[in-house]
Amino acid sequence: MGHPYDSYRSLFPILSTHVYLASCSQSALAQPVSHAIEEYHHHLLTRGNNWSLAMERVKAARRRFADIIGAEPDEVAVLSSASDAISSLATSFSYQQGKNKVICTEMDFPTVGHIWLAQRKFGANVSFIRSSNEIIDTEQYEKEVTHDTLLTCVPHVCYYNGYKQDLGEIADIVHSKNSLLFVDAYQSAGHIPINVREMDIDILVAGTRKYMLGIPGTTFLYIKKNLAERLEPRVTGWLGQEKTAMFDIYKLAPGVGARRFETGTPSFISVYAAHAALELLHSVGVHNIYAYLQEVTCFALEYGREKGICISGSQSVEYRSSLISFYVENASEVERRLKEKNIVVSARNDVIRIAPHFYNTKEEVRYAIDELIDLINGR
Numbered sequence: 001m002g003h004p005y006d007s008y009r010s011l012f013p014i015l016s017t018h019v020y021l022a023s024c025s026q027s028a029l030a031q032p033v034s035h036a037i038e039e040y041h042h043h044l045l046t047r048g049n050n051w052s053l054a055m056e057r058v059k060a061a062r063r064r065f066a067d068i069i070g071a072e073p074d075e076v077a078v079l080s081s082a083s084d085a086i087s088s089l090a091t092s093f094s095y096q097q098g099k100n101k102v103i104c105t106e107m108d109f110p111t112v113g114h115i116w117l118a119q120r121k122f123g124a125n126v127s128f129i130r131s132s133n134e135i136i137d138t139e140q141y142e143k144e145v146t147h148d149t150l151l152t153c154v155p156h157v158c159y160y161n162g163y164k165q166d167l168g169e170i171a172d173i174v175h176s177k178n179s180l181l182f183v184d185a186y187q188s189a190g191h192i193p194i195n196v197r198e199m200d201i202d203i204l205v206a207g208t209r210k211y212m213l214g215i216p217g218t219t220f221l222y223i224k225k226n227l228a229e230r231l232e233p234r235v236t237g238w239l240g241q242e243k244t245a246m247f248d249i250y251k252l253a254p255g256v257g258a259r260r261f262e263t264g265t266p267s268f269i270s271v272y273a274a275h276a277a278l279e280l281l282h283s284v285g286v287h288n289i290y291a292y293l294q295e296v297t298c299f300a301l302e303y304g305r306e307k308g309i310c311i312s313g314s315q316s317v318e319y320r321s322s323l324i325s326f327y328v329e330n331a332s333e334v335e336r337r338l339k340e341k342n343i344v345v346s347a348r349n350d351v352i353r354i355a356p357h358f359y360n361t362k363e364e365v366r367y368a369i370d371e372l373i374d375l376i377n378g379r
């Protein structure tokens, strides 16, 4: 079978010179995203202040992201980084005795652990669910989430090895203990379908520079509306208020839903990029992207096994994203040497991550694996 998205490849100039497989870090830049960045820049350069237009773009990006995850626009805040979004969230809890436990997992991105550990001095009792063989069984949630758990934080997909968790099953367990479920979807949003209602997710964060085809500076924070309205973040600002246009310094009145988590002026140039990127994703369809990438994943798993190279995490396509991590000594050095051959992948500790998106072909994945094996074998 040929590549079903061949006609999109010309939108990504880097694909004509590189084998680009680093969507787990930064996806390839598409022409429409690049044009949106230029549009913002050009407007500023030639016509000056463009506040209203830029705020319209923030609204449109929020709406499109909400649509992609099955939420209402008021349930989505537009922020700059996942770390900022989670930190804001952390300031909105009171960590009362008896309901102050925050659970993270060893498979979370480190920033998640750092932020919750920093809340210990405000009363949070933080613990970690350990992984075994680089996966986490849902029974572990059953055991470790207890009735004093305020919040359970899980990654949808693990940044290190692409392990994908069953969020619906985890939500059932977490909610049966009266805990809230927080999902870090930075490594899944844009290529794995998410429906916050069907999956019963309370809070979700996702930045745009990885599989959502954007650039750094825009992150979305989803919070279920009735939950958001019970929370008052201590990290706030004028754009998080109910009536931003009042300029009333004496009145603190949190905005509707998740909007109260917004603070000051967002990075407009990044929001322009995010909006164009989300429109492109929408036109291809996240469900279609997921179906194609499952095929690519099956291929990569089989080909890697055939070549005798060790793969981290689940070996079953059902429990993984398209990100495949191959164990390699000196991973950073190998990443650098592959880059010299115009193959862009991403190293973490002891693995090389090959992270295709819909614009990649199986042949590119095969070529990257072959070149990786040659380097491992000292050729």
Ligand SMILES: Cc1ncc(COP(=O)(O)O)c(C=O)c1O
Binding pocket: 080, 081, 082, 083, 084, 109, 111, 155, 159, 184, 185, 186, 187, 207, 219
């Ligand atoms: C799963 C995941 N969460 C969070 C982050 C950190 O995001 P930010 O730098 O926007 O805080 C990353 C970055 O790589 C990530 O992969």
